[in-house]
Amino acid sequence: MAQPADVDILVIGGGVNGAGIARDAAGRGFSVALCEQGDLAGATSSASSKLIHGGLRYLEYYDFRLVHEALAEREALLAAAPHIIWPTRFILPYEKGVRPAWMIRLGLLLYDWLGPRKRLPGSKRIKLSGSLEGAPLNKNLTTGFSYFDCSVDDSRLVALNALDARERGAEIRTRTRCLSARRELGLWRVALQDAREGTETTLTARALVNAAGPWAQDVLNRVCRLKTGKELRLVKGSHIIAPRLYAGDHAYILQNADRRVVFVMPHGEEFSLIGTTEQPFAGDPSSVAISPDEIAYLCDAVSHFFQSPLRPKDVIGSFSGVRPLYDDKAANASAVTRDYVLDLDAPEGAAPLLSVLGGKITTYRRMAERAVGMLAAHLEPARPKPWTRTAPLPGGDMEGADFDLFLRQFHTKHAWLPLAQARRLARAYGTRAERILGKARAPEDLGLDFGAGLYQAEIDYLMDQEWALTGEDVLWRRSKLGLRLSPSESARVCAYVSARSHDRGAQT
Structure with a gap:
């Protein structure tokens, strides 16, 4: 008989998969701890294309099950988090030579049919000539197609899952490395190290989840010493960021001659996000960076379709991430499955280890539901059934999951806020924006003004409630305000966060 454990489930990895599993498990009554070596969403989960989508191009690989599941999740997540997930209309300009028009139309009809669409319109063929959508494109592009998917603030999605997990009893430890994990007397004995202080602790768990993303293989081989x-x-x-390329809230999906697609999407009010590339990667995932060839590739894709060429010197920002795809031995990176694989190692009488291999941000909730269900079979007594499909994420509990209605009510209540700032707060925090504003009746009530609508009250909230410990956490993951602040303003944010972290550490 196993000895008493510190927790039922220990999750390694604070990306969307790890945070989603911690949330699901805590909500079923399991005692849960999560350790993350850096910041939440510090790697792959903040370097996505910022989409909740079915994956239109996966239809070419006949991956109908994944597309169906992703489209169903698109609907569920839009209802659960209407503040950080919102409908986006995509324009696909038609150009002869890559895919015939009949194939595109048939694919879009299949896309419409494969998943529920209670909140999103269907696809259609459109005329680009003389339209807002066609205005920035080359004049020879006269016909196109439109369909809907959703955009997402990916790093906030992770933070909200972790926040909900904590509020349901989970312990979230950021900046905590997992040094080793050994099976012992029916439990996992795990050595953890505080990355800031260097101190080590030991935690025992009845089950271990390896959700370390691109480090998952290392956790198996080095930490757990398993094959x-x-x-x-x-x-x-990789993605690049450029000044806004066009007016409107729609996005473009561009068909490259190499049969890959490139997205061009609004990125806030002032910028366009363009991506993505796909290149084999080897090395340390924490040191990944865009290459000049990738920048040129994305600029060329845009320049081929848009009237105004995009040149590498126009790029004002970039980010890269390492996607940990399950190796199905496909010949090229574009064809590798985006589906997840749950690998359970559970010898009789031994504590189980569940590894998450592959997957995409859109299907994280369903993956977590299945993962916890697999572990629950090994962790008596029986626990409640799945619950996350209809449960809102923090801040998403707004009337009818209607963001526009909520924004109007929010701005009416706080009319002293500029509309742009009210919209940003509502988008980032939903109903929980009230916790930041408190009893404020004027901007000066929010404390220090750091620029771009960022005030001390918001930074304090992020540090107290959402594990922000550095200026980078605040500027690039909890928000995207690093793009809008000047270097001196960003430095002020970093100095404030550092000083407050030091004072808080001294008090403890």
Whole structure:
């Protein structure tokens, strides 16, 4: 008989998969701890294309099950988090030579049919000539197609899952490395190290979840000293950011001559986000960076379709991430499955280890539901059934999941806020924006003004409630305000966060 454990489930990895599993498990009554070596969403989960989508191009690989599941999750997540997830209309300009028009139309009809669409319109063929959508495009592009998917603030999605997990009893430890994990007397004995202080602690768990993303293979081989027949294939994806390329809230999906697609999407009010590339990756995932060739590739894709060419010198920002795809031995990176694989190692009488291999941000909730269900079979007594499909994420509990209605009510109540600032707060925090504003009746009531609508009250909230410990956490993951602040303003944010972290540490 196993000895008493500190927790039922220990999750390694604070990306969307790890945070989603911690949330689901805590909500079913399991005692849960999560450790993350850096910041939440510090790697792959903040370097995505910021989309909740079915994956239109996966239809070419006949991956109908994944597309169906992703489209169903698109609907569920839009209802659960209407503040950080919102409908986006995509325009696909038609150009002869890549895919015939009949194939595109048939694919879009299949896309419409494969998933529920209670909140999103269907696809259609459109005329680009003389339209807002066609205005920035080359004049020879006269016909196109439109369909809907959703955009997401990916790093906030992770933070909100972790926040909900904590509020349901989970312990979230950021900046905590997992040094080793050994099976002992029916439990996992795990050595953890505080990355800031260097101190080590030991935690015992009845089950271990390896959700370390691109480090999952390392956790198996080095930390747990286990071998598995399943492997990861690491693929680098890079994006560039440019000043806004066009007016409107729609996005474009561009068909490249190499049969890959490139997205061009609004990124806040002032910028456009363009991506992604796909290149095999080897090395340390924490040191991934965009290459000049990738920048040129994305600029060329845009320049081929848009009247105004995009040149590398126009790029004002970039980010890269390493996608930990399950290695299905596909010949090229674009064809590798985006589906997840749950690999359970549970010898009789031994504590189970569940590894998450592959997957995409859109299906994280369903993956977590299945993962916890697999573990629950090994962790008596029986626990409640799945619950997350209809449960809102923090801040998403707004009337009818209607963001526009909520924004109007929010701005009416706080009319002293500029509309742009009210919209940003509502988008980032939903109903929980009230916790930041408190009893404020004027901007000066929010404390120090750091620029771009960022005030001390918001930074304090992020540090107290959302594990922000550095200026980078605040500027690039909890918000995207690093793009809008000047270097001196960003430095002020970093100095304030550092000083407050030091004071808080001294008090403890």
